[in-house]
Amino acid sequence: MLQGKFTLSASIRMPRNAWKGWAELQVSRDGNMFKVKKLNLESGGTQSVIMSKQNAYGMNVNVADRVEIFWNSGSLIAVVELCERTVPPGTVGLVKEVWENRNIPDEVHVRSMPKPASVGYIRERLMGQPITPEKIREIVFDIMHNKLSSVEAAYFVASAYVQRLSFGEEEALTRAIVEAGETLSFPKKPVLDKHCIGGVPGNRTTPIVVSIVAAAGFTVPKTSSRAITSPAGTADVMEVFSNIKFSNEDLVKIVNEAGASLAWGGSLWLAPVDDILLKLRYPLRLDPPSFLLASILAKKFAVGTEKLMIDIPMGKKVKDMASARELAGRFKNLGSRLGMQVEVLITDGKQPIGHGIGPVLEARDVLEVLQGRGPSDLREKSLLLAAKLLEMGGRPDSQQLAQQLLDSGQAYQKFKAIIKAQGGNPEVTLEDLVLCTQIHDLSATEDMTSVQYDSEVLIQLTRMAGAPAIKGAGIYLHVLPGGAVKKGQKLITVYAGDDTRLKTVQDYLERHSPVLACQRVLESV
């Protein structure tokens, strides 16, 4: 039986042989009346209302359907979750997202609502029909405003596998992602940016490239991600030097002060719907090309980037030149549709870069390169990328300029200015960057003239050691890829977060070698 004050409609007569549960099915004139239970619970964004199954059945609503909740002075639309016991019949449970910042009385009316039109558009697309830019926009806005359940929105992502997004759809998706958030604008033009699609351990060129290019006077509002499956993201490395979590206002201040930023994208309010889309893609590690492209370019577009250089390392994520060229073409195509100049460098991504892998270890490499020393491969790649970006910015002497800005210490000064603007200590030294003390050394078991590493094993080892959560964990490569080592010399050192992790690393190293098998075979000739 329904509890609470429940308006029985006088016009409904019960059949004489009414069955138990019948009374649950009655409906009042203007939506059913329910008691409100404010739950100490968040849905994670969705405006959810929790109802008993029998009430929902009585109202012809089901899981993920919408209902309107209304009272004297207000109303809202919520998505139905069913329960058997969380709330009794006659009561609706509201999550925090619903009741916080609203003055909801103890009793409300509830009535069923049609689904948003965007659900139909997602269905169309899943059935294999391309849809108009307007429909894409509406889907993205409804996802942004939590009008779609995660299952509904996941079907949108899945539809990209039924049929690739057309260029028009892709552009619409990108623009909608941008429009669903804030956009920033920097007075000093041109605004340059770089992006790397990742997959190379230790490839921490970003802080160096940004420092060089900003030292040349360009505006570089760089935002980066944290590691998800890799041992460290640029944001994780920068967190060793300074705060990285900023509001949009903070970011504008930092860039206007230092000419550049090296911030975490996650705390900014830029293309926020992309985070929701990422959450939907994450469980199955889905990277539909259009979503990947839209995600990257929307974040650049939102900060007013005019010229963007993209580094596509060929190796782990992109396996061959044909795929790399195709991806490059798609980036340039989408960029030009957005009015953004995009240039792509396809680089060799098969081997790690630098000595260190892991947040603190990579931070040390970055600092050393900026100070004029450091691993030669990281230094050279950074100079190459910086030169390309300087060239895009209109500097014909780009290679010499990049070299000169690094060698003269101007890039290092710029880096310190960024650190300072981000609230860090610009005078930080290598000794301040402390590593974990649970150490395992691995020595060469034979002479090698050109060491080649197994990047996958290095990534596993670094994560096992505790990176990126434990900043000081990671691996130091004593010999850079291509270098020579004598039997018995140190090859790598693992810095593990604790004893258990050290033990895991040691066990793993008994079964896996960080050096490529083919490499060792070559040595035995």
Added chain:
Amino acid sequence: MLQGKFTLSASIRMPRNAWKGWAELQVSRDGNMFKVKKLNLESGGTQSVIMSKQNAYGMNVNVADRVEIFWNSGSLIAVVELCERTVPPGTVGLVKEVWENRNIPDEVHVRSMPKPASVGYIRERLMGQPITPEKIREIVFDIMHNKLSSVEAAYFVASAYVQRLSFGEEEALTRAIVEAGETLSFPKKPVLDKHCIGGVPGNRTTPIVVSIVAAAGFTVPKTSSRAITSPAGTADVMEVFSNIKFSNEDLVKIVNEAGASLAWGGSLWLAPVDDILLKLRYPLRLDPPSFLLASILAKKFAVGTEKLMIDIPMGKKVKDMASARELAGRFKNLGSRLGMQVEVLITDGKQPIGHGIGPVLEARDVLEVLQGRGPSDLREKSLLLAAKLLEMGGRPDSQQLAQQLLDSGQAYQKFKAIIKAQGGNPEVTLEDLVLCTQIHDLSATEDMTSVQYDSEVLIQLTRMAGAPAIKGAGIYLHVLPGGAVKKGQKLITVYAGDDTRLKTVQDYLERHSPVLACQRVLESV
């Protein structure tokens, strides 16, 4: 900062310039230690654990990842939900599904776990690769045991649009759905059954067909669904006569006692995973053919059906003969793979059947036909279907037999036996079946020699009147399709659940006619 007793690993040294939030990232030797908060909340099945974002980040886990929760004497695997405020850092929130019936202490260890292999299989399929029967089986079992999040499982449904399931995959899906639940077996063979794919208002042949066939001595363990988008399902109609919610044990008792059942499938523990799959399909009204077929045949297979007759009305759901024949072929193919004889009748589904549409109105038609009167179209179609099923059961005289069982009242006696076995009143009369009293009559505005209805308008009207939730709501067609009516004579009567609904019906009737436009044009010649 983490709250609660938190084991700091002594081997981790902080860098001197440690940033706010650093300490959140530390990890203990054997999983992080957390306080437990038992939430008064159900997830709807999933074993969910709610964590703060900072704890999750520190453990390298994200939304929808798995963690193992363990303590001295037990452990379990749960899916991560993130929150900002539901639980503070250092505490994990457990939903009822997790803590009920388990003796979970106030503090537990939590460590990250790999995803089940089935997530990878779903990904494979979404990428367009067919997968093995074993993988399909594992996916279905993991969905059944709540090891997959709803988003992960939705991608499995979506994969059917990337590439249709092969016959082998379809068979594997069906068998897995059956195996993930209980199966029943009835001693008296053969076990016959019928199914209708629906879409025809008033088409309530099931209680009549089942009564006739069971009266011939066959076993018919019929289970039916409730209406979702239609005005009434067989279960909604049978609920007018008796209880319909049974356990598996109840169902076996009923069928052994009465030779047949007319129960609701929803409360039985047969192919229960199908309900989860339906929930995933429902938000977008997805009917991938293989899922539809598997859903139907799994439920028949689970009750030991040997011979199944399927009614495919051509009209609303299946638009043309080619589609109907294709669907029929797929049913027969899957049936034979399961060792089940399937015969299909493609029937005319363009017009409603019987006088009544809505639970009580359809119940009255059924009762009248069984009593030897009632609408001729419902009577004739029921006889046709019953004869086919009798023929499949090995009775060559099937048409005469069906007619004789109905005319003699033997089918009615069997129906009463079923009602009795299901706890209803077998002596129920037409007068007991009470209709709503808010009435709207619609009369013919011109003479018509052969009335043709617009089924879509009838469905809308019936639902607006309050069906199926309000049993006594619906429409009475005074003139059967094809019948003649004089101007001014009553054409239909709407029984509405209350004044508001009556008003809605009347408004709707000002804009829509229940009679097909072409019909009226023909009349004006």
